[in-house]
Amino acid sequence: xxxxxxxxxxxxxxxxxxxxxxxxxxxxxxxxxxxxxxxxxxxxxxxxxxxxxxxxxxxxxxxxxxxxxxxxxxxxxxxxxxxxxxxxxxxxxxxxxxxxxxxxxxxxxxxxxxxxxxxxxxxxxxxxxxxxxxxxxxxxxxxxxxxxxxxxxxxxxxxxxxxxxxxxxxxxxxxxxxxxxxxxxxxxxxxxxxxxxxxxxxxxxxxxxxxxxxxxxxxxxxxxxxxxxxxxxxxxxxxxxxxxxxxxxxxxxxxxxxxxxxxxxxxxxxxxxxxxxxxxxxxxxxxxxxxxx
Amino acid sequence: xxxxxxxxxxxxxxxxxxxxxxxxxxxxxxxxxxxxxxxxxxxxxxxxxxxxxxxxxxxxxxxxxxxxxxxxxxxxxxxxxxxxxxxxxxxxxxxxxxxxxxxxxxxxxxxxxxxxxxxxxxxxxxxxxxxxxxxxxxxxxxxxxxxxxxxxxxxxxxxxxxxxxxxxxxxxxxxxxxxxxxxxxxxxxxxxxxxxxxxxxxxxxxxxxxxxxxxxxxxxxxxxxxxxxxxxxxxxxxxxxxxxxxxxxxxxxxxxxxxxxxxxxxxxxxxxxxxxxxxxxxxxxxxxxxxxxxx
Amino acid sequence: xxxxxxxxxxxxxxxxxxxxxxxxxxxxxxxxxxxxxxxxxxxxxxxxxxxxxxxxxxxxxxxxxxxxxxxxxxxxxxxxxxxxxxxxxxxxxxxxxxxxxxxxxxxxxxxxxxxxxxxxxxxxxxxxxxxxxxxxxxxxxxxxxxxxxxxxxxxxxxxxxxxxxxxxxxxxxxxxxxxxxxxxxxxxxxxxxxxxxxxxxxxxxxxxxxxxxxxxxxxxxxxxxxxxxxxxxxxxxxxxxxxxxxxxxxxxxxxxxxxxx
Numbered sequence: 001x002x003x004x005x006x007x008x009x010x011x012x013x014x015x016x017x018x019x020x021x022x023x024x025x026x027x028x029x030x031x032x033x034x035x036x037x038x039x040x041x042x043x044x045x046x047x048x049x050x051x052x053x054x055x056x057x058x059x060x061x062x063x064x065x066x067x068x069x070x071x072x073x074x075x076x077x078x079x080x081x082x083x084x085x086x087x088x089x090x091x092x093x094x095x096x097x098x099x100x101x102x103x104x105x106x107x108x109x110x111x112x113x114x115x116x117x118x119x120x121x122x123x124x125x126x127x128x129x130x131x132x133x134x135x136x137x138x139x140x141x142x143x144x145x146x147x148x149x150x151x152x153x154x155x156x157x158x159x160x161x162x163x164x165x166x167x168x169x170x171x172x173x174x175x176x177x178x179x180x181x182x183x184x185x186x187x188x189x190x191x192x193x194x195x196x197x198x199x200x201x202x203x204x205x206x207x208x209x210x211x212x213x214x215x216x217x218x219x220x221x222x223x224x225x226x227x228x229x230x231x232x233x234x235x236x237x238x239x240x241x242x243x244x245x246x247x248x249x250x251x252x253x254x255x256x257x258x259x260x261x262x263x264x265x266x267x268x269x270x271x272x273x274x275x276x277x278x279x280x281x282x283x284x285x286x287x288x289x290x291x292x293x
Numbered sequence: 294x295x296x297x298x299x300x301x302x303x304x305x306x307x308x309x310x311x312x313x314x315x316x317x318x319x320x321x322x323x324x325x326x327x328x329x330x331x332x333x334x335x336x337x338x339x340x341x342x343x344x345x346x347x348x349x350x351x352x353x354x355x356x357x358x359x360x361x362x363x364x365x366x367x368x369x370x371x372x373x374x375x376x377x378x379x380x381x382x383x384x385x386x387x388x389x390x391x392x393x394x395x396x397x398x399x400x401x402x403x404x405x406x407x408x409x410x411x412x413x414x415x416x417x418x419x420x421x422x423x424x425x426x427x428x429x430x431x432x433x434x435x436x437x438x439x440x441x442x443x444x445x446x447x448x449x450x451x452x453x454x455x456x457x458x459x460x461x462x463x464x465x466x467x468x469x470x471x472x473x474x475x476x477x478x479x480x481x482x483x484x485x486x487x488x489x490x491x492x493x494x495x496x497x498x499x500x501x502x503x504x505x506x507x508x509x510x511x512x513x514x515x516x517x518x519x520x521x522x523x524x525x526x527x528x529x530x531x532x533x534x535x536x537x538x539x540x541x542x543x544x545x546x547x548x549x550x551x552x553x554x555x556x557x558x559x560x561x562x563x564x565x566x567x568x569x570x571x572x573x574x575x576x577x578x579x580x581x582x583x584x585x586x587x588x
Numbered sequence: 589x590x591x592x593x594x595x596x597x598x599x600x601x602x603x604x605x606x607x608x609x610x611x612x613x614x615x616x617x618x619x620x621x622x623x624x625x626x627x628x629x630x631x632x633x634x635x636x637x638x639x640x641x642x643x644x645x646x647x648x649x650x651x652x653x654x655x656x657x658x659x660x661x662x663x664x665x666x667x668x669x670x671x672x673x674x675x676x677x678x679x680x681x682x683x684x685x686x687x688x689x690x691x692x693x694x695x696x697x698x699x700x701x702x703x704x705x706x707x708x709x710x711x712x713x714x715x716x717x718x719x720x721x722x723x724x725x726x727x728x729x730x731x732x733x734x735x736x737x738x739x740x741x742x743x744x745x746x747x748x749x750x751x752x753x754x755x756x757x758x759x760x761x762x763x764x765x766x767x768x769x770x771x772x773x774x775x776x777x778x779x780x781x782x783x784x785x786x787x788x789x790x791x792x793x794x795x796x797x798x799x800x801x802x803x804x805x806x807x808x809x810x811x812x813x814x815x816x817x818x819x820x821x822x823x824x825x826x827x828x829x830x831x832x833x834x835x836x837x838x839x840x841x842x843x844x845x846x847x848x849x
Contacts, residue, residue: 033384033387033388081553081557084557085556085557088560090560093330093383093384093387094556094560095556096384096387097509097513097552097556098552098553098556098557100506100509100549100552101510101548101549101550101551101552101553101554101555101556102549102553103549104506104545104546104548104549104552105546105547105549105550105553106549107546107549108545108546108548108549109546112546221502225391225392225395225502228388228391228392229392232385232388236384264399264403266395266399267395267396267399267400267403269395270392270393270395270396270399271396273388273389273392274389274392274393274396277377277378277381277385277388277389277392278377278378281380281381281385435701436701439700439701439702439703440700442700443695443700443707443711444689444690444693444695444700445697445700447683447686447687447690448687448690450676450678450679450683450687451676451679451687451690454676454677454678454679455674455676457638457658457674458670458674458675458676459687460657460658460659460662461636461658461659461662461667461668462659462662462687462688462690462691462750462753462754463659463662463663463688463690463691463692463754464659464687464690464691465657465659466659
């Protein structure tokens, strides 16, 4: 029934939102569409898996590992690829193309390293107790996902709204030049944003890996497509948009699987994407740019 | 001529694939020359491939008719979605066309009775001859070359640089964008139709994001300054898996790495007339007081 | 030739133009001046169709321009230059000017595909005319150079040549001498005078008073989105409202001590 569907949608939507957050942060602050975010997501999942299987660490440590490893990749990408392009003042589609190349490289490298099959977390690592209240059923895992996601998102919102750091980031999002004239360390904050966005993406990767108990090299690609749909839906560069858009997409997908059929599931994201772009390209919270001479 | 027969029996597929990839690279070059990053050409290729194959297999149509169908179908779709889609610019356009491509792939996947769904279409007659591909490539190159040298080509370049200034020069920006988009779709559809009748099997996964990225890579690698670039890029990208056999599983990874390296170090691609001019200008004599802009 | 009637423009709650009325007579040189932010470029953007008016009308030769697409407006005979130069930087000077002739090259697709004589003749004519226009502005010797390499003043001249290529009857110049040194300004002034003598109607926005007063037969003054004065250069020079708009309100004290010229 509906309440159960809503609960199912909640955890899925949270992960979508978490993924989209990293994505939209990079766009908002750096002005770049980082299409390697899906690969980072995948790297987070693999990092977590390796930590649990090879090092026999507990689950929470694997989350931390995903956070750190993915963050490191994010930093490296910014340093080695995005920064040189920034220095060259490359038109904004160029970095996007570069990140496509990175995604391909990472995806296929992981396929070469780990094989193409679905890997699973060892049994017993993933808790599978179900909780029941108010007539709905939610697993401990789903609950943990929801709580963790909300905690991270709340933390991010707090930083953005209430701290000096958040103000600086918002200033850069408006105009990097003006921000640097105000004495803000724009380059440093670019690194920080790339790193944190990637870290968030990595955590999202672990959560989905646990949720569906599957880790495979191309897992980032469908996620990337959905992330694109979410930020277009919510408005590119807007954090609230990523949150609400992610939840909305989770909800729409679960509903469509329940009432239409599971094969069209991936099409839902893109159908929405297409509609939004045709009707209101700036999404829910995006800004409209009026044409001026 | 025995060596040629031997060569051909082994490599004919590869050579024809280079030709078909060249068509695809040119189709995206066309849209890029108008300033449109439209990532829908893989989907248009798919529409062309399926239309042509269904015409030969289900309707028993002769090859030329199937080819025509493979050209017309994606063009019509392009004209249909072009109106609302081309109002978007830059990043939004790229996303919308990516999204469109995925929608097409999912539709193909789900229209099982017609398209065979995930299993694809098998047993397509292998009607594509070498001269089909050559003829197609020559025709397309000719058309694009003539367009470039006319007011339409200039209008594309103007739109690419500054759409508003272009419109104030009396150029109908939307009409020209539609032309580039629809013509690009037609070329991609033709490539798809030819490809389907070469490989005798097509499946929905061949026309998705990966293919789209391949096509883009070919154009960017080769260079977008002129028509030579995309053809060169197609040549290299098609041959690369053969050349990189040593890397085995990491071949596709090299594709990705190459894309990144090109973007970082050779932003205008391999075939960059301005860079060549600079090289040659430096060698024989001192550069002029006003050299061309650095590439 | 160009008539603005009760033209207004609002962006959300902000009113940028209100009740703007004036007429640019055919064959004249007309100036629009006013302090920064008065809304002058908005007027140009409304005329050329880049923005839609919130109210009022714009008529060119008796036909309304409201709701007409920018490229159609250009084809009706309006050419324009921009405040922040918008030349095509990666094209040569010659190509920039030839682009301006787009609407006047009448060949169709078959002609260009097969390089028919009609196509070739028109292309040749276009290039010849482009050379002519470039020599008018003194840039013909650089015809094949890349536009981005030009000096600032030369880029403005290129934009003028390109606007002329569209064969306009009314030429809209948005701050044509902004950022130029005085030598370049004198040059451009002579050029604009030459163009006016050839029968083009010119409507310019400018801040340089000497330029405006020296060239324009009639001037309108815009302040905070409203026309506060219109007339000949002499009338405008001595108009109290205009002076106040530019200098701002003075204290009673200062006025009492007899400051104003």
